[in-house]
Amino acid sequence: MKKQILVTGGTGYIGSHTVVELQEKGYEVVIVDDLSNSSIDVLDAIGKITGLRPAFEQFDLSDSIKTNTFFDKYTDIEAIIHFAAFKAVGESVGKPLNYYRNNLNSLMNLLDNMKRRNIINMVFSSSCTVYGQPDVLPVVENTPRKQAESPYGNTKSICEDILRDCCKAYPQINCIALRYFNPIGAHPSSLIGELPLGVPNNLVPFITQTAAGLRDELSIFGDNYNTPDGTAIRDYINVVDLAKAHVIAINRLLNKKRTSNYEYFNIGTGEGYSVLQLVKTFIAVTGVNLAYKIVERRAGDIEKIWADTSIANNELGWKAETSLGDTLLSAWNWEKKVRGLGN
Ligand code: NAD
Numbered sequence: 001m002k003k004q005i006l007v008t009g010g011t012g013y014i015g016s017h018t019v020v021e022l023q024e025k026g027y028e029v030v031i032v033d034d035l036s037n038s039s040i041d042v043l044d045a046i047g048k049i050t051g052l053r054p055a056f057e058q059f060d061l062s063d064s065i066k067t068n069t070f071f072d073k074y075t076d077i078e079a080i081i082h083f084a085a086f087k088a089v090g091e092s093v094g095k096p097l098n099y100y101r102n103n104l105n106s107l108m109n110l111l112d113n114m115k116r117r118n119i120i121n122m123v124f125s126s127s128c129t130v131y132g133q134p135d136v137l138p139v140v141e142n143t144p145r146k147q148a149e150s151p152y153g154n155t156k157s158i159c160e161d162i163l164r165d166c167c168k169a170y171p172q173i174n175c176i177a178l179r180y181f182n183p184i185g186a187h188p189s190s191l192i193g194e195l196p197l198g199v200p201n202n203l204v205p206f207i208t209q210t211a212a213g214l215r216d217e218l219s220i221f222g223d224n225y226n227t228p229d230g231t232a233i234r235d236y237i238n239v240v241d242l243a244k245a246h247v248i249a250i251n252r253l254l255n256k257k258r259t260s261n262y263e264y265f266n267i268g269t270g271e272g273y274s275v276l277q278l279v280k281t282f283i284a285v286t287g288v289n290l291a292y293k294i295v296e297r298r299a300g301d302i303e304k305i306w307a308d309t310s311i312a313n314n315e316l317g318w319k320a321e322t323s324l325g326d327t328l329l330s331a332w333n334w335e336k337k338v339r340g341l342g343n
Pocket residue numbers: 008009010011012013014015032033034035036037038059060061062082083084085086087102106125126127128180181182183
């Protein structure tokens with residue numbers, strides 16, 4: 001019998017890529033998304049890539065009544081991948097209650113139904129943001145978490161705590177939290193990718209929009225960090241590689257291979273690249289001459305972080321496969337497709 005997987009936030013950036021990978025591995029998916037940060041058209045795109053348009057329900061998961069009604073209707077769910085959350089770091093500083101309400105209530109409503117209906121498996125979207133600026137690099141899973149810089153980051157830390165405590169109190173429940181580093185890129189089909197609303201906050205969408213002529217130039221935030229070229233370092237993970245980690249995590253839960261009923265893994269490449277290195281790689285692989293200037297540091301930014309991925313590599317048998325160059329090219333191909341620019 002096919003296993004039905006609930007993917008919350010499944011029309012979003014990482015969720016949509018994960019739905020593709022799940023369907024390609026034969027899983028039956030139902031998506032819940034309120035479309036607060038994504039488009040219904042994504043369902044057609046997933047249908048084009050996989051030959052199957054997933055089941056879809058549109059509602060806000062922070063609404064407990066609607067969430068309960070959903071689970072009354074869908075009684076064959078074996079596992080949940082919970083992507084749905086607000087994720088804009090800057091916005092969360094000005095609207096903390098929106099972030100706490102949305103991100104915490106959605107998780108608690110799901111856990112409540114898991115407990116009551118004996119749905120025992122969840123994969124949760126966590127973030128490297130829980131580490132803050134680590135004292136030692138690369139970060140391993142037991143590197144101490146630091147006080148979050150933003151309400152958004154704090155929701156990820158609190159959600160991890162909620163999962164840990166629920167797994168302890170309800171031993172039938174099994175959760176895997178995946179701590180993503182910086183997801184970038186798009187599906188090789190260029191049918192799905194990242195579509196930020198308004199001016200992008202994140203580096204790669206800003207670069208591709210600048211290259212496409214929507215922005216005049218990229219501002220590089222600071223070149224006086226303690227790094228080889230002075231610009232900040234991150235671990236940029238290809239979104240399809242990241243999506244595959246979710247399928248592996250689901251297999252692990254369904255095959256009961258875990259070592260404890262609450263596990264958490266770093267999902268990155270294990271390599272750090274500076275902003276300038278990334279910009280230069282983008283120019284090299286696309287041949288587009290990108291205008292950029294150095295400006296002041298951005299408030300709240302950390303200097304450098306990258307993952308130690310050995311636990312994910314050894315325990316999950318997962319490894320990032322796509323090069324930074326190929327990933328940036330996929331992001332550019334997607335941007336061109338969205339903007340109707342030819343090859
Ligand atoms: P996204 O905004 O593209 O996708 C999230 C989806 O959830 C959107 O489609 C949105 O409409 C939906 N959603 C939000 N709140 C909802 C609610 N209450 N009910 C129903 N649907 C709701 O974001 P993404 O980049 O795909 O991120 C997915 C997850 O990964 C998020 O939890 C995010 O915090 C986490 N994460 C993202 C990054 C990143 O840089 N993109 C890094 C680390 C962790």
